[in-house]
Amino acid sequence: MTESTAPRTEPTDPAPAHTQPPDPAPVHTEPSDPAPTPPDAPSNPRPRSSRAADARALTQVLFDELSKLEPGSPEHARVRAALIEINLPLVRYAAARFRSRNEPMEDVVQVGTIGLINAIDRFDPERGVQFPTFAMPTVVGEIKRYFRDNVRTVHVPRRLHELWVQVSGAIEDLTVLHGRSPTTAEIAERLGLSEEEVLACLEAGRAYHATSLEAAQEGDGAPGLLDRLGYEDPELAGVEHRELVRHLLVQLPERERRILLLRYFGNLTQSQISAELGVSQMHVSRLLSRSFARLRSANQLEA
Template structure:
């Protein structure tokens, strides 16, 4: 039996991968802007093309919002702010002046989000310089923590940012006003299993609070006393001096000091009543 030689089949080359649009480059957006520039601004085609650009770039705004998502603000709010920045970028972008939309849009959106953090996300009003420094400290803290393997100290932040140590400390203290807890916010449970709130952990009633009115009334009465009586009261009750020490200081006898104190206190009681 004669062997039949079968010629080898030519090796099949794999089909080249289909060209896919790079979602990271957004190069196609520039072409969309060029089409937009040819359309009348009042036409339906112009509005539809602009909507296509917005829809195409929304993931870019969402990415910017997620970048700031771990700084104490809700992701939904940050997304809205980033999308506002996207709209500003779309309104201002000129494809004739710059070939990259992404290089223009990302700084615009990040600037909008940073302004939001600086101006609107603080629970209490603090100076603008501290709000701006707080943003720098947040970025530097993340970088230094990665390099050092621990949280940086105020001195290390001061050296990293080139800012005086006192300003770093002041900003860190002011940072407590960035987001305040509600007095009704839960902070755990007590021994019996009942939920405790922040209000339960904020001290108690000051037993001296009922005396505030009397103290303020006495303050005005003391200010109306002659200078010697005021000085004697101050030395006795604020400097804790004895009557003998007061007498030596003002050049009178201890008995005279005693009479001054007695008459002055009685006068204050009578006027207070």
């Protein structure tokens, strides 16, 4: 019976079978092996830099080939398209600088690609300049032009655009230095500007989109700006005239001033005034004409 129990200890041999599941792990890793196609990828500590170097080398080769082809030919178009595709990471790198502008990154990349195409068409390999060095200002300039001319609905002076770049950089530096948002005075002292100029730059930096006066305010459900704005009083234009008339009326004799008040403030006719004052209507008409002549002579605006 002891021998019958001995074979029961053999099921411990399948224990390695429970250790077999780690073996398929390399099987699952094999599909990922073709992903790093460059053979030196596992041994290279900085594969991104190596890819950039490969892209620069390939760009140089393609430019050498492009210079030998006739513009407009199918081969020239094919090499040109390859140059655009290889250098698209350069455009994405430049577009990432404008990520805080709240614009769709696809649109920014598309605009930057236009700058890349312009750089490819103007690049001269014989000048001894690396293409990324030559193309980056063109790509960034095209993106900035897009933000300046198409994105902003409120156009601000170019000088404020340039100062805004300096102000935004100073804000970042001072925030890191002090561990808080800098004040307007600190920014002005940093850049050697006045506080009014800094405030103008801050307003220009936020002036990308115009807000509709009829749009409701977010959050508290407050009415739109149009409902909270004042209106022009139609009687406001008459304030100056009333003050002028009051100043001129005090210069008239008592009876003539009363006739004018009854005629134009009491809305009485000349016959009603004559009955009120006990004089003829013709005399009322003469007094009105004489009063008008005095008022016109005393009115400096009429003079």
